[in-house]
Amino acid sequence: MDDRATSMRADEPEAILHGGDLAAISRRHPDAPRPWIDLSTGINPIPYPVPTIPLASWARLPGKSEDDALRAAAAARYGVAEPDMIVAAPGTQALLQILPRLRPPTTVAVLAPTYEEHALCWRRCGHRVGLVDDLDALAGADVAIVVNPNNPTGRLLPRDALVSLAAQLRRRDGLLIVDEAFIDLDPADASLAADLPPATIVLRSFGKVYGLAGVRLGFAIGPDDIVRRLRDELGPWAVSGPALTIGTTALADAAWLEQTRARMANDCLRIDELLSKAGCAIIGGTPLFRLVTSPHAPDIAELLARHGIHVRRFPAQRDWLRFGLPGHESGWQRLARALDSAR
């Protein structure tokens, strides 16, 4: 296992660069036109319309019936037979923080490059974490972690390969964690959630595809004993009342999801054309973000920032940029003009 030095040392958690913090970039570019267009995340820019939140959702402690309703909606949406295989959390990140407590210090392999919080969280809990670059190398660890489709590359692993990996891990009492944060707009059979292999945990994010990242809602789907452990670690009332209300409504709205799928497929064609014209080669992505490479990537990011457009850079891969998709037409126009000036 390749135990590469990365920026993810447990004593330097602040070294991880995340998208989405507009205040920081706008301080660095005080003269950029406002409002900022934040393309630094893979969050749907056209959010699910927030339903009216009953006062009781704000005021009362969330009850078991609300949690049951949310998990029933999640089970229907993700094709999970049994809602008790699902635990809801205040964001998938809250699950990443507690998953490392499922095991005493052990060996963990993360298919990299990927979302860096996985490795950070396991390292912080004293596990030995290696980053590997092919799927076969994952089977040697006790805990294998893949993000599928991957962030930022968009690589979607074949279902059979994951099922086979889970079987290998299971024979050694291992565990497979599949973070499906960006899978919602892929064909349904890409997900492992509906037909969970043994010794496998699937993570699903609410905020990205529904465009409501501030709500803080995510799910783990797994075997009974693991779900029970995660629920104990989260404790009672982990998910807010409004998150329960919004999640239960949105997850049941199949029509909205279909419209979003169609819109974002079109929008991907549109942004790919803009990026190609600007000399960026599209090397991956999902319907929620595009990954491009260019020898001028740092200059392009800088120029976009001067135009009030925030994209995601990668300190370890300086040629890469990740673009979320603009929402409104004015954002598209500003992106087109800014990229045009980069040519």
Place this chain on the structure above:
Amino acid sequence: MDDRATSMRADEPEAILHGGDLAAISRRHPDAPRPWIDLSTGINPIPYPVPTIPLASWARLPGKSEDDALRAAAAARYGVAEPDMIVAAPGTQALLQILPRLRPPTTVAVLAPTYEEHALCWRRCGHRVGLVDDLDALAGADVAIVVNPNNPTGRLLPRDALVSLAAQLRRRDGLLIVDEAFIDLDPADASLAADLPPATIVLRSFGKVYGLAGVRLGFAIGPDDIVRRLRDELGPWAVSGPALTIGTTALADAAWLEQTRARMANDCLRIDELLSKAGCAIIGGTPLFRLVTSPHAPDIAELLARHGIHVRRFPAQRDWLRFGLPGHESGWQRLARALDSAR
């Protein structure tokens, strides 16, 4: 240290009885008049008016500037000199879940009877937890936990006694945790937050006094190194966007808090009179709840439930009942009629 057997064994977390789950009691009393009046918690029944939540609070990942603004408001409200001594969490319970990870397995003393989740959370993490019934007995453990004022007894410990306990613990490299979940309507100098003794962590709850328990927001105030550890354990984006917005607004609203203080002082007089007339002896409380004892406590709780009024029972103290305060006049009238029928 008295290591009493309680219902708090780590393998039986579901044994803890919490207030606030109306769905369960209304299933047991399907014919009770609606709406149910929930007096089973110590949550202010007249919530802080929820401000308009900007779409960005729902849609975007909460940024550092929002967290900074919330902690600045909390620092001003709680009299804490330095906002970096504060960490915000999605509910105080989320802090209870992670505090046990500050120490390797050690001895913990909890001043009991009190909120049972403290002991449960430390036990689940492998600590040896004892329940003690006087303050002096706390100094023998590595970690001492007090709820102040206590839930459900309302006992408020003298500040000097806590400062002296903190000093004793500190000499032995120990830690004092003071859960001030119900302190907001007490005089300001009752809290340790503004003048934190060394080796002390103070917990403050947002949802109880502001009547917005569903928002999920709480704070730990402590030394730099501990606050940093707790922040790492919570991970990024722990608090939802709406919680950041509401908390920042409400914590700065001194006028609302004063009105609430005056109203609840009056309401306590009113409920104490009703309870006394019904033959209940008031043995403690805070402005947010009253604790009574009666040999007929189980019958009174049952009768109230048949009237659609939910109060808190205590399986280990069958003579006790805890009453939250009604909000609207119709609730007061129903409580008065129901108690009247108990005489």
